[in-house]
Amino acid sequence: MTDIIVVGAGLAGLTAARTLKRAGKTVQVLERSGHLGGRVWSKQVDGYTLDVGFLGMFTAYPAAQRQLEYEALDLVRLRPSAVLRQEEGRAELVGDPLRDPAALPGDLSAAALTATDRVVVAKLVAQLLAEPAHALLNSPDQTTREYLLGLGFSQRSLERFFTPFFGGLVLDRQLQTSAALFRYYFKMLLTGDVAIPRAGMSEIPRQLAQGLDVQLHTTVTGLRAEPGGVTVQLEGGGERRAAQVVVATDPNTAAHLLGEQPGEARPRARGSLGSTYLHYAAAQPLERQRRLQLNALPTGQLNQVFWLQEEFPNRVPEGHGLLIASVWGVPDVSDAELNAQVLGELRAWYGPRVEELRLLAVDRIPHTQFPQPAGYAATLPGHSTPLPNVFFASEATSLSGIQGALESGEKAAAAILGDLEVLSRPRGA
Template sequence: MERFDTIVVGAGVSGLTAARLLARAGRRVVVLEARDRVGGRVWTERSDGVSTDLGASWIHGVDGSAVAAAADAFGMRAMEFTVGGYQADSRPIAYFGPDGRRLDGAATRAFAADLRAVDASLLGTIAESDPDASYRDVTERAIAEQGWDADRAQRVREFLEHRSEEQYGAWIGDLAAHGLDDDAIDGDEVVFPDGYDVLPTRLAGGLDVRLEHVVSRVEWSGDGVVVIAGDAGFAADTAIVTVPVGVLKSAGFQIEPPLPEPVAGALDRLEMNAFEKVFLSFPTKFWDDDVYAIRQQGPESRWWHSWYDLTALHGVPTLLTFAAGPAAEATRRWTDEQLVESVLAQLRRLYGERAIPPVRLHRTAWQDDPFARGSYAYMTVGSTTADHDELATPIAGVLHLAGEATWTDDPATVAAAMHSGHRAAERVLGRSVPISDTWAD
């Protein structure tokens, strides 16, 4: 059996960050990765000269961001694209009313003001919410406080449903009241024209990463850990396990003895979501100029309500929309033709026959990915924000969980993955190290 100081399970951003910091500190580290590539949920597909990010694409706010600092140090070209965090009006957005007609400037501003009013009320309704309240419960209370007529309230209600779905891939009634507490964006958002995967590729440089090593078992005791991948066994003083929550909960991934409290309880209350990207490239651009996104309101917006204009990013007319929450579950087994027809029907409501069929469809299938089992974790009803950090509670001083779901501040992001990897490395080392060591030469 090969022996190491630390075994890292998973070569996503969290695992690679931890491994890099440990290797830099002189530790013998191996990274065991199930896939034939590094990066995990940061994954860029390249064809026809276009880099398509199938997993993460945005840094949701570059101010003070460790990911932005790393990307900068690695020379990654970034492009400003600020509506990724489902903001109402931080940049120009073409809103269409329930009748399919574009709202004018005054109507758009009034709608955004309504959203701000509800957001202000939400601070109070969330703070006072019962432990088993859902995001639906608190948003309904916040809407009721406004005293609006039914239509005006319904437009805001739809937006809040979509925010829960686009931000967390979860139906608003399934998301905990505190499930969007971290939803602040500091500074501009950016995306990467050459692909986000440059980040994990650079992080992996010089590390001992064993690809196509599917870990099935992690045994821990006060003396250390043994990790089983296929027929091979690996032993170490410590292990950092960074697999997604969905894998941690799956029968094929055993931890022995089972995870103790508070880790087990926190894991129970977090669930992988249903969230897929749908990229549509068109022969010509038929939608509004000078807008970052297109949004439609009303009953027709139930599934397809927001389209992001990636034309500048991809160099060809492209819209990105999301199948999120119920839409992702319902369309999971649809054929490509069904999916295109369904999305196009909505674009035709807004643009008429100008909305021509796409020449290229790219859709993700994170729900069916055995090494992800969804896109990222969300807080189910009954969960508290502390569950994220509690999931990373060190176990017997030898086993550490890391990954996006283990970071309270801004979970479900690349930043969370990086910070959680940094924290795990510090805990293994028993001392603090600057996070900037992650991207230092």
């Protein structure tokens, strides 16, 4: 009998599996889809390597620093600044002036920020730099909107700066998301970079999975706890047995596999925030910025836009560009209609040259993140479950992102191994 079966080869499952294997356990990972990495993966389309969705990783994530070898991932670091796209194609560059001096004039003059806003930003930055990241994540909560207004930011800055910048990241145009999470992400941006492996985001799960026994195309449909172990039921009628099981699926599937249980701290469906991504090939990039472009208008479908070009030679043919446009939610329209709407918005940025863009793929992702409203941390499940010998690893135990997934894998493994030091690590550390 295998010591441990891990259900799901996302970042949480792979991290749990490699930690357990390194501790001397026999481990098998069962994965429903045909790829490693769960929501972090890349695919080939017409000579381009597309990440499925626009994905980047904060290099300051503490769990990423522990689990990943950055050098081997060959990270391309984005500039620590962003372009705010305003009315009539107007663009304002804002960012960290110490690390991207080109952003300084925009920081001082951007219409998105009043003079008072600039002073409040400076105070906020000083405050965030003084606290450890995990303390910010675990601090008293309210909505980001309430928090920012309380600090003295203008309504305009909320609409024109914080909504595109933070709302775009957590897929929440109303800024109802946890202010503790806002502080944590802002700190990540201040103390590190957003980076993408040169060969694509799937390099991250590939690195985590090295040496692991992973069976793809294997769907787990049920779990039966029995004396001395757990029986794992597979689609098609097969069964496997293990002494212990780690369920490392998305929270909605985990709730189904474990059975909905009363009590806030049990794994349960947490709902979903969706997003959609359009990938375009360009014979010549329409711009040269290695910066994220944010739709700073309160209207429109576009959320963020990013260009990949010569820094990604294995992903984009020489001289060409790859544009990824993310759209709010999962619009209920055909790809052709969505493409026409997105090109219409991009025309205001790039003019008639948008006709040169060739649509490669549309990715509709209904479960991109789970919602993290103010106070959500109080309802997070732990790593043990109501089923004996069954443990839970998922971003849903911490925060919806790569840090949450990696740290949950570490902790689910620690729960099995009795590693109290890892288990007592604060969320976000």
